[in-house]
Amino acid sequence: MIDWGKVQTAEAKAAAAAVQARGAWKAQRASSVAQITVTTAAGNSFDGDEISQGRMARAIIGLQAAGDGATLRWVLADNSVIQATAAELTEALTLAGRAQAELWVEEGPDSPQRSCLAKANKVVAAKVVRPVLGRIAIS
Incomplete structure (x- = not known):
């Protein structure tokens, strides 16, 4: 016997695939962000992941409060230490x-984000039709 409650339309399957594709893209994006390194004009390479960005922001605030000429010990991406x-x-x-911003938003009509949202919106807007006890129920 067919369990009509588990039957999926082609649109629902496409929307589920789009959601899965977006999830995979987000996982890849997170991995790429975690691997960001940047090199300053002085030639020092810094880790640029989200946690490191937060640490830099807090250190900048502290150094600015300490005044001109203030420095602190910082471990670079290669584990060397600088002032x-x-x-x-x-x-x-x-x-x-900037590096994170480039990774964060994927542009274009075929991007996983746009595709996922478009397909999900179609499914939400469409009426789901399923048989119930020999009758058609529209919900």
Whole structure:
């Protein structure tokens, strides 16, 4: 016997596939963001992942509060240690933010985000038709 409650339309299957594709794209994006490294004009390479960006922002605030000439020890992407200034950390933070922004939004009509939303909206807008006890129920 067919369990009509489990039957999926082609549109529902396409929407589910679009959601899955978007999930895969988001996972890939997160992996790419986690691997960001940036190099400042001074030649220092900084980790640029989201956690590192937060650390840089907090360090910049502290260094600015400490005044001109303030530095702090910073571990670079290659694990070497430097005395970082607010200016260099600001440069690294700006570069990391730009790199993340490039990864964050995938443009174009065929992007997984746009495709997922378009297909999901079609399914929500469409009426679902299924037989119920020999009659057709529209919900």
